[in-house]
Amino acid sequence: MEIDQLKNVIEAILLAAGRPMSIDKLLTMFPEQEQPERGELRDAVEALQADYETRGIALIQVGGGYRIQVRETMQPWIAQLWEEKPARYTRALLETLALIAYRQPVTRGEIEEVRGVSVSTTIIKTLLEREWVHVVGHREVPGRPAMYGTTKKFLDYFSLKSLNELPSLSELRDLNEIGKDLELDLSDIPGIELTPANDEAGVEAEEGADAPPADEVTAAAETTDSDNVATLH
Known part of the structure; x- marks a missing residue:
């Protein structure tokens, strides 16, 4: 198959x-007798990425593979397509998610030890329902508490190829001092911006049922001071 036709099929x-x-999944889409070599398919994907360089859409690689999405710079023109409010989360939930991402596998008790406050059941339930985290095992201590880690959906939502693309951290200490201590600067993570105040309730304030992933509208979040929650697009 010629590369131009291969690009059209992939697109x-x-x-x-x-x-x-x-x-691997793309390869299974081709009939066996027409299946390209892995190298040919990868070359076609890269050529398609180059074709999109000057367009309003992009072909990017995330944890789950490749996808076509609207560029972040197009956000002002497409934001009005979605009338429902985007998902909004408390600072406590985002801090918990960050701790799981950076310290996985980690138990709820270990998260509470670092944060200095209890982690509500609602926070863990919300993260599990969003499929951003999952149980990866149990700590071999009395009670065998569940250990949590992030998922491919977490990487996909925040447009990350791997956890190595998270901002580097030398050490996690006091999450209540995020504004002063850049050891945990969540504002550098695509799709997240934290509010100045610290909301320990940890309850998801409002969720748009069909709000698009962060990168499909904008990788920056909007902050609502009156609600003291972070807004993810």
Whole structure:
């Protein structure tokens, strides 16, 4: 198959799939007798990425594979397409998510020890329901508490290829001093911006049922001071 035709097929598959597709998954989309070599497929993906360089859409690689999405710079023109409010989360939930991302596998008790406050059941439930975290095992101590880690959906939502793309941290200490201590600067993570105040309730304030992923509208978050929550687009 010529590379131009291969690019067209890949483009059509990614647009129709509506989710990230790995190279292995893309290969299964071709009839056995027409299946390209892995190297040919990867070359076609890279050529397609180059084609999109000057366009309003981009072909990016995230944890789950490749996907086509609207560029962040197009946000002012497409934001009005979604009338429902985007998902909004408390600072406590985002701090908990950050701790899991940086210290995984980690138990709820270990998160509470670092944060200095209890982690509500609602926070853990919300993160599990969003499929941003999952139980990866149990600590071999009395009570065998669950250990949590992040998922591919976490990487996909925040447009990360791997956890190595998170801002580097030398050490996690006091999350209540985020504004003063840059050891945990969540504002550098795509899709997250924390409010100045610290909301320990940890309850998801409001969630838009079909709000698009962070990178499909903007990788920056909007902060609502009156609600004291972070808004994810």
